Amino acid sequence: MIRKKRTRLPTGQARSAAQSLAFAPFAFWAAIAMRDQGLLDALERAGAEGLSEQALGEASGLSTYAVSVLTDFALDIGLIERNGERLALAALGSVLLNDELTRVNMDFTRDFAYHGMARLPEALAEERPAGLAHFGPWATLYEGLSELKDPAASSWFRFDQFFSERAFEALVPRIFERHPTHVVDVGANTGNLASRVLRHDREVQVTLVDLPDVLALAQQRLSDEGLADRIRLHPAQLLDPALELPAGADAMVMSQLLACFSEPEIVSILKRAVSAMGPETRLYIIELFPDVQIHDAARYSLNAISLYFTAMATGNSRFYRRDQLLPLLDQAGLKLESEHEQIGQGHSLLVCRRQD
Ligand SMILES: C[S@@+](CC[C@H](N)C(=O)[O-])C[C@H]1O[C@@H](n2cnc3c(N)ncnc32)[C@H](O)[C@@H]1O
Structure with missing residues (x-):
């Protein structure tokens, strides 16, 4: 029987980047939802103070469930930041919202x-x-x-x-x-x-x-x-x-x-x-x-x-x-x-x- 040689997988950054790739379309569509359903816009208008999930729901017309499931991943992508109970726009979110080329x-x-x-x-x-x-x-x-x-x-x-x-x-x-x-x-x-x-x-x-x-x-x-x-x-x-x-x-x-x-x-x-x-x-x-x-x-x-x-x-x-x-x-x-x-x-x- 031919034994498969065990290779040591790299850890840390490479594995993390690999997960970003594995779920790249998820990140893309989450970013589109954040942009096109008005969440990035609402967060920009709120400035550094940010908005609670509930306020973000009111601003976007989405349910609390929809806001929470979307923003949890948006935090991982780096579109937004959390300040205690509030969410605020991060630099990446601002580019997505305002940069014409993007x-x-x-x-x-x-x-x-x-x-x-x-x-x-x-x-x-x-x-x-x-x-x-x-x-x-x-x-x-x-x-x-x-x-x-x-x-x-x-x-x-x-x-x-x-x-x-x-x-x-x-x-x-x-x-x-x-x-x-x-x-x-x-x-x-x-x-x-x-x-x-x-x-x-x-x-x-x-x-x-x-x-x-x-x-x-x-x-x-x-x-x-x-x-x-x-x-x-x-x-x-x-x-x-x-x-x-x-x-x-x-x-x-x-x-x-x-x-x-x-x-x-x-x-x-x-x-x-x-x-x-x-x-x-x-x-x-x-x-x-x-x-x-x-x-x-x-x-x-x-x-x-x-x-x-x-x-x-x-x-x-x-x-x-x-x-x-x-x-x-x-x-x-x-x-x-x-x-x-x-x-x-x-x-x-x-x-x-x-x-x-
Ligand atoms: C990428 S666009 C560039 C258009 C324009 N020159 C510009 O810089 O914005 C390529 C153009 O070449 C034309 N084209 C592509 N293949 C062609 C072909 N086989 N025969 C004739 N025109 C073609 C397309 O219809 C299109 O208008």
Whole structure:
């Protein structure tokens, strides 16, 4: 008989962290309840003095039982603190309540990612977004974007756009340093960047490239803003290697786009960009590299979000590390002209031209 070798389990911190992991979804939903059912808000208003469980019940409309079972665990998570008979808001609870980035990330998880992440093991094994089936029968999330229903739709778009909006503030002035008259935005989504570019310069034309249904959302939005007379739409399935990108641009932008594709797909898309570029065209790539983040929390978030790309977006894409993405530019025939770190919300901007 083969005897199993006895291993000595580490104790203390590791075991404690292991329990946090084992019950991570419990902690998540308890935090959501504390936030969305008004307990954190009531505690913030009460200040350092705090509230009794009974007063918290009156403020939130929950029974004494519900308050006690929820707040006992909220104390363990560190959302709140106990001062004798009273409960008060802790720093973590305050961040959950007031920090916009945290709110956007939690809403994305609550309304969208949570419903598919349980199928991560299957997605990893089969390299397909198995968790997406909760929302629809699409091969990739992007094919279903325009059909997503609320609250999943609004939380997803808010999450996607929260990050890029900050990067666009830095990107737009940089693009206009070269006085472009025609900008092509590949992966234009609902037209956020196009709107900024068109409002920045009254002469510039923008071509938006995206899936047809997504472009319809962009067209509606830009019409509502009175900007549609300077746009062209280029409906495109970028996964089709025969699909050409629009030529004649002074500036081409790919913001948070390449993370939606596998490495071979990225090379294929970038090669088609090179074919559409003239010698003076600049390609502005915006990506989030987990390995160049200053804050541990940013790296943690990006590596977590990469697993959503696996389980729910495409099954084969991710936030690439810088050392994974840069060689792909070279393979596609691009020369990196300049690189700017930490624009927007931890984004990198890569300014590229053709290798001539
Ligand atoms: C992560 S979003 C980024 C949107 C925008 N550029 C930004 O920075 O906020 C990626 C965009 O690429 C588009 N996209 C993804 N896969 C695509 C495909 N296979 N063909 C065309 N567009 C695609 C999506 O529809 C979406 O609008």
